[in-house]
Amino acid sequence: MADAALNRRAALAELSAEIVACRRCPRLVEWRERVAREKVARFRDETYWGRPVAGFGDPEARILIVGLAPAAHGGNRTGRVFTGDASGDFLFAAMYEAGLANQPTGRRPDDGLQLRGAYIAAAVRCAPPANKPLPSERDNCAPFLQRELDLLADVRVIVPLGAYGWEAALRAIAAASGVDPRPRPKFGHGADARVGPYAVIGSYHPSQQNTFTRRLTQPMLVDVLGRARKLAST
Numbered sequence: 001m002a003d004a005a006l007n008r009r010a011a012l013a014e015l016s017a018e019i020v021a022c023r024r025c026p027r028l029v030e031w032r033e034r035v036a037r038e039k040v041a042r043f044r045d046e047t048y049w050g051r052p053v054a055g056f057g058d059p060e061a062r063i064l065i066v067g068l069a070p071a072a073h074g075g076n077r078t079g080r081v082f083t084g085d086a087s088g089d090f091l092f093a094a095m096y097e098a099g100l101a102n103q104p105t106g107r108r109p110d111d112g113l114q115l116r117g118a119y120i121a122a123a124v125r126c127a128p129p130a131n132k133p134l135p136s137e138r139d140n141c142a143p144f145l146q147r148e149l150d151l152l153a154d155v156r157v158i159v160p161l162g163a164y165g166w167e168a169a170l171r172a173i174a175a176a177s178g179v180d181p182r183p184r185p186k187f188g189h190g191a192d193a194r195v196g197p198y199a200v201i202g203s204y205h206p207s208q209q210n211t212f213t214r215r216l217t218q219p220m221l222v223d224v225l226g227r228a229r230k231l232a233s234t
Contacts, residue, residue: 005059005060008059008060008151008152008153009059011151012055012059012148012151012152015054015144015147015148015151016054016055016056017054018144019052019053019054019125019144020051020052020053020054021051021052022052022125022126024140025126025134025136025137025140027129027134027137028124028126028127028128028133028137029126031072031126031127031128031129032050032051032052032072032076032126032127033050035048035050035072035073035076035127036048036049036050036076036077037050039073040073043073043077046077048076048077049075049076049077049078049079050076051079051126052125052126053070053075053076053079053080053081053122053125053126054081054121054125055081055119055120055121055122055148056080056081056115056119056120057115057118057119057120058114058115058116058117058118058119059119059151059152060117060154061115061117061118061119061152061154061155062117062118062154062155062156062157062232062233063100063117063118063119063155063156063157063158063159063225063228063229063232064118064119064120064121064148064149064152064155064157064158064159064169065091065118065119065120065121065158065159065160065161066120066121066122066123066145066158066159066160066161066165066168066169066172067081067082067087067120067121067122067123067161067162067165067205068122068123068124068131068133068161068162068164068165068205069122069123069124069125069126069127069128069131069133070122070125070126070127071084071085071087071127071131072127073085074087074088075088075122075127076126076127078107078108078109079109080106080108080109081120081121081122082106082120083106083107083108083109083113084107084108086208086211087205087206087207087208087211088106088206089105089106090206090211090216090218090221091161091206091221092104092105092106092113093105093218094206094218094221094222094225095115095118095225097218097222098222098225098226098228098229099116099229100115100116100117100118100225100229101113101114101115101116101118102114102115102116117229117232119148119152119155121144121145121148122145122165123138123141123142123145123164123165123167123168124137124138124141125141125144126141138168142168142171142172142175143175145168145169145171145172146171146172146175146176149172149173149176150176155198156197156198156199156231156232157198157199157200157201157228157231157232158173158198158199158200158201159200159201159202159203159224159225159228160187160200160202160203161203161204161205161206162187162203162204162205162207163187164205165205166187166191166200166202167187169200170184170185170195170200173195173196173198173200177196177197177198178196179195179196179197181193181195185200187202188202189202189203189204189216189220189224190202190203190220190223190224192227199228199231201224201227201228201231202224203216203220203221203224203225204216204220204221206221
């Protein structure tokens with residue numbers, strides 16, 4: 001079992017390196033690199049990552065969380081998904097309360113944050129203009145999520161954040177397991193479906209658009225993550 005765990009870690013590391021080196025989408029490459037050069041005033045003294053952002057977390061995770069894409073001045077700056085922006089602050093606080101993280105904050109890759117039984121990935125690995133990837137960009141990135149799902153052999157529950165993450169998760173399951181249900185399960189906060197070997201539980205995305213309007217609150221997200229943890233342990 002120790003050898004299997006080491007092999008899994010090595011395979012995930014190799015996949016992460018491949019993701020970081022990707023330049024398949026010219027529009028996204030140009031945008032992420034321009035943002036990294038021009039920066040914003042509050043981060044003008046920081047060196048931006050400016051590359052694709054791989055997933056991170058526990059290689060033996062039983063829960064996979066799927067977001068949309070790195071934020072221009074979040075993951076595109078720090079190099080870790082959901083790190084260094086308000087969405088990540090909201091998510092990590094909820095994960096800590098649900099017992100899926102060792103601390104409630106994650107502001108930079110070397111801050112000591114460790115995920116417990118969970119792994120976080122994104123549907124698209126480069127920051128897209130206006131947070132809106134093109135269909136071709138989505139399709140170029142799709143194999144990365146499928147391969148992560150293949151390597152994360154202990155995953156039992158997938159928690160997509162937002163409708164975009166929901167669709168990406170369903171596509172990854174279909175590619176990895178051949179299960180593509182019809183009719184397609186509909187996204188909603190707290191919506192759940194059994195798709196092949198996975199339980200899928202949806203949550204609204206922790207974007208400021210949702211959290212400022214209280215469409216998504218901390219108790220709502222903690223409830224979804226708590227349900228996911230309970231299902232993953234059975």
